[in-house]
Amino acid sequence: MGRKRLPESADGRPTVHTVAARAGVSIASASRVLNGVGGSPETVRKVRAAAAEVGYVPNAIARSLQSQRTGLVALAVEDIGNPVYVEMMRAIESVVAASGRQLLVHATGGQIANETALLRRLAHRYVDGMIVSPIRVTDDHLAALVDSPVPVVVVGQLGADAPVDNVRTDSRTGVALAVDHLVAAGRRRIGFVNGPLDTVPGAARDAGFRAALAAHGIDLDERLVEVGDFQYAAGRAATERLLARACPDALVCANDLIAVGALHALLAAGHRVPQDVALVGMDDTELARMMFPQLSSVSLGSAERGRRAAELLLQRIADPTLPPRREQVAPSLAVRASSATVATTGAELPAPRTPEVTA
């Protein structure tokens, strides 16, 4: 009745060998039972009991090495603090979860090196696929995307001929929606608070803003344009600089975080919103609805883009030979109190509901 020393893994945890030895069967039988395929009633009983006794938990790494899949999908974004990525993530998560996989998120901090390293390292088989939403795209970056060892889908603009699955929106048209709306409301001194021009969205929005003004025959006063980065604090500081030298009657902001910063700067400087200055943000995140007054915002369909990206990714995982595909989500405008046509009372609108006008 001497108890023999059972085989175990290097760190002392039980392996399938431990279970098999304890149950007095082969590792093949043990594995089969643990996976629920085959096995006589008696074998099943013995293996189950042995596994429970030693507290067996399968080593997912070893299993993945064998099966060539991990059941994990990664999302890499530059800043989880930005609610637009939260919304995108939720959409992706629900699609991914429905396929029985788990979603992992990685924040790159917007650093190219970081993101490329992620692609080159983590993607090297730790995940079955990944979705990345880069805001800067270098050649090196693109190369890493193209010959990624796992399927990759990009959310955002990418060179026209890049052979990578891609879900984009048209942020130039998005900016135009905002400008059209403000012009229609009688605003003429329309300012723009943007993010860095060396980012893909920053450049696109700048171009879109200039084009939209031109389309209305409005000469752009360069003093009404200011650049920070895509964060709250920078948006607020940029707006303060802008207000110090010019007097806009409307502001378009390149995303909602900037718009919230602008709102803060405007209110702190004693401007009324929307009476004195109308304000329109971009991305139409939950944050826009949290503000008082609620912010009008251009929706770039982040949830929809996330959903579609996830679907593309799952399809490509299922069939890696698919040709590269490209999908586009149209922007729309949600008009709320921050740019509503001012009622005769002159009071801020209470806006307990969220009126949305989709253009």
Added chain:
Amino acid sequence: MGRKRLPESADGRPTVHTVAARAGVSIASASRVLNGVGGSPETVRKVRAAAAEVGYVPNAIARSLQSQRTGLVALAVEDIGNPVYVEMMRAIESVVAASGRQLLVHATGGQIANETALLRRLAHRYVDGMIVSPIRVTDDHLAALVDSPVPVVVVGQLGADAPVDNVRTDSRTGVALAVDHLVAAGRRRIGFVNGPLDTVPGAARDAGFRAALAAHGIDLDERLVEVGDFQYAAGRAATERLLARACPDALVCANDLIAVGALHALLAAGHRVPQDVALVGMDDTELARMMFPQLSSVSLGSAERGRRAAELLLQRIADPTLPPRREQVAPSLAVRASSATVATTGAELPAPRTPEVTA
């Protein structure tokens, strides 16, 4: 000169065998060169060239199976939309990155099953360790934590005797800080908008609020207490319900999202903040500083807790035999415009700076 078919992995990608064959060396030599240890100049040259030609990328799974580590650390939180977790995540990320590892985030959606499943599945060796911040803790959950196959650190309250590394704060004292501050400012009809009472933080904050009022000899009017969940929309709705039946001169909110909802509800109902109603949030996130007026908030040291949790985790990964440790981070109060003592002008304070008083 006939080119022989090189060995390759099942999915057609090159392996170390491919590289070795192409370079005319053994896989051992190839592996050594690729890892930068040893190898004659000539061998190094040949292997490097072969690797570049076939586009070799190492299979991280196989490497991990061998080395018993993945270089990945996971953080599981219930809701990435909550900025408190973003701050915690950033703190964790910086510690983890400094150790040469990568951080992955998983949103559990607050569902127990989800979180337990994560522990039971993903943790089964895909990551070297994980940090979880559960808001509900069941026995099953606790069991999964205790016999996790990888090191786990919990951020948040946990049963006193749970043998798990744990970083907590004292949210009861935190609530007391808010109440003390409001009482000192002359407020007496202090309301409380809380999250679900069946969550750990919800229960602790409820108890803390009642105790703090009692300490000041104030009878609690139950109509001044309302419960929603820890989200913006619920906070706003809960505050609307509260305002419909009572008339507080101050509100304490169980987190900043709720506080923002409360601010919106107050302003929409025509109350001035802080003149009519003072407002104090909790968690002291970036969101509190984004509001106008800026929100006073009780800091529960989320960044500090994250940092410490990450350090505990790294220590435990290095030495799994360490006894369970418990650390505590003291709360503090940041007083801002939303609860500032009202100036004689009666105007809202511009508060361009962020005055912080640490209690």
Added chain:
DNA sequence: CAGACTCCCGGAAACGTTTACAGCAGGCAG
């Protein structure tokens, strides 16, 4: 010049699974 020492190389054994394959026993039909 012989021996020891260094350096580099290749074979082979791990890491912990899954699974193809073959062997074996038992049941049933001819």
Added chain:
DNA sequence: CTGCCTGCTGTAAACGTTTCCGGGAGTCTG
């Protein structure tokens, strides 16, 4: 009674890496 089929079982070979170990060649020392 014999042959085939069915259902389990165990052996062994993968999956792609790293690494231990022994052998061979070259160099330095005595």
